[in-house]
Amino acid sequence: MTTTIALFRGDLTEFEADVIVNAANSSLLGGGGVDGAIHRVGGPEVTAELQRIREVKLADGLPAGEVVSTNAGNLPAKWVIHTVGPVFDTDDDRSATLRSCYIESMDLADKLGAYTIAFPAISAGAYGWPIEDAARIAIEAVTATDTHLTTATFVLYSDEAYAAFASALGDAARTE
Numbered sequence: 001m002t003t004t005i006a007l008f009r010g011d012l013t014e015f016e017a018d019v020i021v022n023a024a025n026s027s028l029l030g031g032g033g034v035d036g037a038i039h040r041v042g043g044p045e046v047t048a049e050l051q052r053i054r055e056v057k058l059a060d061g062l063p064a065g066e067v068v069s070t071n072a073g074n075l076p077a078k079w080v081i082h083t084v085g086p087v088f089d090t091d092d093d094r095s096a097t098l099r100s101c102y103i104e105s106m107d108l109a110d111k112l113g114a115y116t117i118a119f120p121a122i123s124a125g126a127y128g129w130p131i132e133d134a135a136r137i138a139i140e141a142v143t144a145t146d147t148h149l150t151t152a153t154f155v156l157y158s159d160e161a162y163a164a165f166a167s168a169l170g171d172a173a174r175t176e
Contacts, residue, residue, distance in 0.1 A: 003106075004151045005142055005169060008118075009162045012155040013041040016076040018114035019069075021105050023122045024082040026061035028054055028068070034120045038080060042073035046080060065100035067108050079112055081105045085123030088130070095137055098123055102141035109149055116151045121161050131161055135168035 012020060012034060022038040025031040028050045030039040039047055049070040054061070062068055064084045072080050083101040086094035101122045109117045119138065123129035135154075142152045156162040 003142065003145070003147055003149045005139065006151060006153040007162060007165050007169065008153050008155045009157075009159070010155060011037070011157065012118060012120050013037050013075060015118045015153065015155045017116040017118040017151075017153065018077060019079050019081050019105075019109045019112065019117040020072065020075055020077040021117065021119045021122070022080050022082045023101075023120050023125070024062065024084055026063065026084050028058070028062055028082055031126075033125045038075070042075045042080060045073040046070050046075075050082070064094075065097040065104065067101070067104040069108055069112060077118070079109075079114065081108050081117075083122065085127055085129070088123060088128040095133075098129065098134065098137050099141040102138055103145050106142065106145045106147045106149060106152070110147050115149060116153070117149055118153045118155050121154065121156060121165070124161065131164040132167070135161070135164040136171070139165065139168040139171075 023034045062084050064086045067083045069079050069081045085101050086097040124131045124134040154165050
């Protein structure tokens with residue numbers, strides 16, 4: 001099935017989708033940026049479920065590139081998929097780990113029975129990934145993933161991120 005890829009300039013915590021993807025840190029217990037916003041808006045239900053997951057399954061936290069899901073609490077979604085993006089490093093190519101964040105999120109969304117998913121620009125904030133490269137990897141990963149999802153939307157908070165994703169999406173369309 002072909003997944004439609006869309007771009008939206010705005011706040012991920014206000015975007016309606018079956019699944020909202022959280023660019024989490026490995027502790028899963030909140031942080032800054034997207035992660036902090038997901039916890040604030042999602043409310044105590046999201047945090048409580050993540051605390052249970054940490055206690056039962058992930059005592060050492062969630063490794064980069066992997067995913068876990070929770071309820072969405074007060075967010076306009078059914079589920080939140082939490083994934084930990086890699087920290088950018090010029091000496092160590094972590095592109096496969098970043099790609100895994102998107103692929104594993106889509107695979108888990110399929111298992112949950114979702115049809116729509118909304119992504120932030122994973123690793124492109126505090127983790128320092130250059131936005132143009134992060135956008136290219138994200139678009140390539142989502143385009144190449146076989147899924148039942150009908151729509152994957154990148155919800156981008158800044159004009160710069162939106163422009164980078166629009167450029168990457170245009171490049172992907174020209175190479176097909």
